[in-house]
Amino acid sequence: MLLLLVALMGIGLLVLYSATENDMGTVWRQVVRLGVGIVAMVVLAQLPPNLLRQWAPWVYAAAVGLLIAVAVIGVGEGAQRWLDLGVIRFQPSEAMKLALPVMVAALLAQRPLPPSTADLLICLALIAVPVALIQSQPDLGTSILVGLSGLCILFLAGLRWRVIVGLGGLALAALPVLWYAMHDYQRNRVLTFLDPERDPLGAGWNIIQSKIAVGSGGLGGKGWTQGSQSHLEFLPEPQTDFIFAVLAEEFGFIGVVLVLCLYGLIILRGFHLASRCRDSFGRLLAGSMMFMFFVYLIVNVGMVSGLLPVVGVPLPLISYGGTSAATLLAGLGLVMGLHSRRRFMG
């Protein structure tokens, strides 16, 4: 597992070097962040799961409190997403990505599975509060991801298919309501996704340029640091959200398949570890963590290849940026910790 992660991060740094116009400074900063993430992963891996279960309500409450604080005193351009703590700027919605699954898993693990209707309603409420808070920042992408992480636990906990189908139907029915509740820029993104050529130099630019970068890569790619789309500034956000397009342009289809295989192996290995946890808390939490890892991957790569709308979701462990990598590594740490301690679970 660790080997796979290191290989993936290694490739990520390679691509980042190219995407930053050969700026070693940025690459070193990312190395440091990944290092911090790995430390967090190792520390969390040592955390006794019982302690985690006991703290769950407090962690959850704290995260919700931070989200409320963001709404009141937060900072950010356009959207209020950050808390300025003087030393570092911190995005509480990231913490919620861990806090919510922990809370839901802790709650459900106390009850027999599959969950009862009452438990289901409590869980849905627990999920709805942070989702609503994050959506109001506004940050549609993160709010959906956080919501999914909670729903995933419900699914793993054995929610009945007819309830799932019912909830799905409800969600579909809610789409028009959601559309109404969306901010203009969010609606724009959806429209642009449906027809990028609507505004090729404006909103559609990102999707079009990303597809050109990917498509022009061909089978073997243009070679490391040779991508014209990324190096001539046609590709937006080449170091963060669209870093996969840089990879696809410079290393071609072969590089894409290789990296997707690495991701696939990490996810399958993660599911394997999760399913072998002794207690249901571990299984639910670890499963959710791995599922979210998968969702990140799908949303980001789907966006880069024009299959999904542009949502600000970074590519796991490769995109430049500290918070996301730290969260993911911390989540993976939880998975490892939960797995390695299974034998001590009663």
Place this chain on the structure above:
Amino acid sequence: MAKSSTRRLRDEASEQRLTQNRFQFLIVVVVMALFALGGRFAYLQLGAHEQYAARADENRIRLRALPPNRGLILDRQGRVLAENRPAYRLVVVPERTRGLSETIDQLSTLIPISESERERFEVQRRRSRPFESVILKSSLSEDEVARLAIERHHIDGVEIEPYLQRHYPYGDALAHVVGYVGRIDQRDLERLDPDRYRAATHVGKTGIERHFEARLHGYPGLERVETNAQGRVLRLLERRPPQPGKDLTLTIDIELQRSAIEILGDQAGAIVMLDIDTGESLALVSHPGFDPNAFVHGIAQEDYNALLGNPSRPLFNRFLFGGYEPGSTIKPFLALAGLEYGLITPETRIFSSGSYRLPGHDREYRDWRREGHGWVDLELALAESANVYFYQLAVELGIDRISRELALFGFGRETGLDLPGEGQGVLPTRSWKRARFGQPWYPGETVITGIGQGFTVVTPLQLAHATAALAGRGWTAAPSLVGPGEQVRMVAHDDWIWEAVFLGMAAVTHGPTGTARGVADLVETRIAGKTGTAQVFGRSDDIEDADQREQDELPVHLRNHALFIGFAPLDAPTIALSVVVEHGGGGASVAAPVAAELIARAQALGY
């Protein structure tokens, strides 16, 4: 399943089985999703690769046309008449501004931007893409450049761009010869080769600039450059340098040209001086002129209206298009025909009583000198410009023979000078009159044709060309602006015929009773000439050179045009000229001194 108030019993095994099933389901989802993604990339990178690769190249590679430098125009001594001067212009890249109209408003607080400049900018902007720069104001002054340079960094999407601007150092002295270049407009676009004018902003509009456009313009170069998304050039991939236009040396002597203008002073008129052997134009003056530099970057409407409304018509090219009655300057040509057809000899004497009547007609055609000239032979008739002599000669020749002789000297058709749209004048013939008026030719019209009145219209250029042919005993070359032409024999007469007429023309300036006696003192060599007066105000026959006092009392715009043709030196002529002074009154008192003074200057310069 019944609900109990107590907790249901936990069944660890079945819970694990349940979760296990769900994991298996998720694994299937993950694998399918990854294959779907793989399929998507296979489509983009393998299936549609060529299409996207082409679009990536389209993105980064841009073709830039490089404008060729326009050829210089020089005078015969190598002095620069039209050059390309470094200048600065203000360009705006609409895409990079923070609000286009705000940016322009902001700029207009720094430098004046006229309404027409804004309009032109707007037209150009609509034709170009948002990342392409559009000219807002050309030919910035040093002061404007300085002011913009300070503020430019606060204004996005604005640049000061160096370029070469056509400049005419001699301004209005040559406006009607060299012409000017102007912005390419819709009409130009229709006739110009788009490939050759890809990077061009200007094209020759009038004069030499227009006539020799193909030679002066050159061929554009091409650059294939790699640009980033903002359109900034990063790398030159390939460069084919532009081929500059060829320089053009004119036959004009700018010093002589300026002398001619100086001699004319504030009088409107035209002067053409030709080299008799080669047809080279040494001076081509239409005065007043205008400043061609004003047209290069677009003349303001009010300035243009002022030029159009100016009563002395500075925009009108008099030597090329101006149609004037030749007046008495036609007499030497009639004399040649009379001698050729044996109707007169140099010794033939005619009594000039002061008026002439056609046999059987009452109408009296008067001489400009009321009391007449007494007995005159050809020499005296030319020297004193005796009308009766030429009334009678014209009637004896008849209009057909007159037209034939005048046609030989090039009247009534273009001379072939290298300028666009030359005027043809009018050479009256029977057939011309029938076509024009549907009437037969009347004998009375032949009478007044004898003194250059009636239908005959000549341009100053035709007049000078005919004079050159006369001075060259029938031999001269077509007027040219770009080097010597080939000598041709336009008219064939015996030497004694030419000499008889030369004798009379010399007496005009040197004889004791010549109409232009006195001007010969201005010139070191002997000169020959003929004065003429073209009527503006409708009197039929009683005007001539000495009638100056009466002319002085008329308002300027009703005064007659003063004409003079001449050549020098008398014994071996090298230069011929025509002078028209509009509303000058009499040719003798006004045009002849101008001509003599200019001949003196030309001789001082060695022509």
